[in-house]
Amino acid sequence: MPQNRTIVDDNTWEELIELTHGAAAVCFQCGVCTASCPWGLVKEETLSVRSYMRSAQLGLQKNGNDNLWLCTTCAQCEAYCPRDVNIADVFRGLRYLTWKQNQPHEGLPTLLWSVYWNNNPWEQPPSQRTQWAKNLNLPIFDSQQHDILYYVGCTASYDTRAQKVAHAVVALLNAAGVSFGTLGEDEPCSGEEVLSVGHKHYFREMAEDATKAFQEAGVTQLVTTDPHSYDAFKNHYQGAIKPKHYTQYFAELLEEGKLKFSQSLDRPITFHDPCYLSRHNGEIEAPRKLLNAIPGVDLVEMPNIAEDTLCCGGGGGRMWLETEAGERFSDLRVEEALTTGAQILATSCPYCIACLEDSVKARVIKDLVVMDVAEIAALAI
């Protein structure tokens, strides 16, 4: 008997099929996924996405393989896959198996405990969720009174950089005369980070609890700051919540004439599409509509845009894992932005901002600033 034989485990196979809805079954192993994976841009030996698809088809699990945690779930591979495999979901399913066997990546149990005890992944006190808005007097959402719920989200609530985006969103909502509220300290974590690290069962529980909280508050429509929570609500909450990303909502208000930009901004701007807005949800126009509506803005595009956008590196739980210097996609992205001659690298995701700003700082780039579309738009009202 060969010593290094691999046993195909029927139970693991069945569980994977259930976890991923059999997503990998139709894969015919062409390898386009591996070829298109952005890790190939920074690593000598790229992430073999194809072999993970094979593992999923056979019900195999590669133990102790940290590569499983490299996937940023950016879905670049899905854009090219000729069989339309939901590859990100297969990775999440494979990741769940490591949770089940108590072998997840180091540091990720701490992430889940933070969500469990603090209702946010940033190990920040739940009682300080609304600190960012202490001077804004934002009302608690009342379905009789308010048009929409502004779902701030964990990162915009706690991260000092992302808080500025939340302030800009509030300024825009006020400028457009929208009647809105938030859920204050009771705002539930969307669980997107739990989903992204593959803990599907905990995520399902969170989604049920959050849905109940939204329903009890009479929420039917909400507007999110970040595309990751938007994606979780839209695609993983069983249709219970109708979310809009703020770029979509403001683009609608623009068309309805409720939002107007009067200040001019004579700066060349390039736009980095967040994966969870563009590739995962096909939203390419809304952020560009907003930028183009600002007087004086010259939108200059990078080569890799829309469904070909280059991931910032922060999705799929990578915000909680270390990426070696020299292997950060965001480094490539800021270099790409510089080639356009833009002075502002705009995006619309708190994770993208964190990664891109880190790269701008680490590369000591003086003539490029990273801004959220909401921040740029708020300057123009």
Place this chain on the structure above:
Amino acid sequence: MDKFHIVVCIKVVPKPEEIAVDKETMLLIRDGVRSEINPPDMNAIEMALKLKDKYGGKISILSMGPPFFADYLRVPLAMGADHIYLMSDRNFGGADTLATTYTLAEGIRKIGDVDMVICGEESSDGATGQVPAGLAEWLGINQLTQMDEVDIDLRGKVARGKREIAGGHISLEVPFPVVVSAKTASNEPRFMDYTIKPWAFEEGRITVWGAEDVEVEDDHIGLPGSPTIVSGLEQAPERARKRQFLEGSPEEIADQLGKILVQAL
């Protein structure tokens, strides 16, 4: 020997940022504040689970506190513990570490056949760090305190522990039974096992003992059994941070930072 039996003593504490003290009674205000399992106790639970992973055996969780603790005690059950015991009685209330360790020790005696007791290093609210040593004294057994790692030798019936110190570590070996305190952050507590969690939260049994269920002397428990007097409490003044932003390339910033740190030494 029968299955190796570990009791992990845990406490439910108010989240640190929500701690408030009743100025009259000098006791913590628990109403209306969010709670959590004392974070160092999570390290104690993980230490016990690692031993169970390796050698089998069973884990009992023991806590003393009001009935609302029960919901929190289901968390270690979902992580892989086997039995949950809650000592809950108004007469246990207001206990200092002497009365607490006495009461818990009687609980451990009642659980019976215990080879090892694991505690967190200290609690985030009281922060005395006296409970592990106090338990060992009441039980008259060995203690391994502030352990980074613990292993057991089932044949030799000894526990071996390692405590990291500056410049090295101390290795200790003591016969069973033993009280161990797990150093804070010495491990990463595993998340709950979702194949167990629904059972743990819906059906898992919690044994609740009042003062009459254990053999305790009335004057040793609760307030009467607590000689500690909290004579005063003061809020530490907040210090303004002297924030300074460094400019330059990462190398230049590192260089400047190095100089500032050297100056401050």
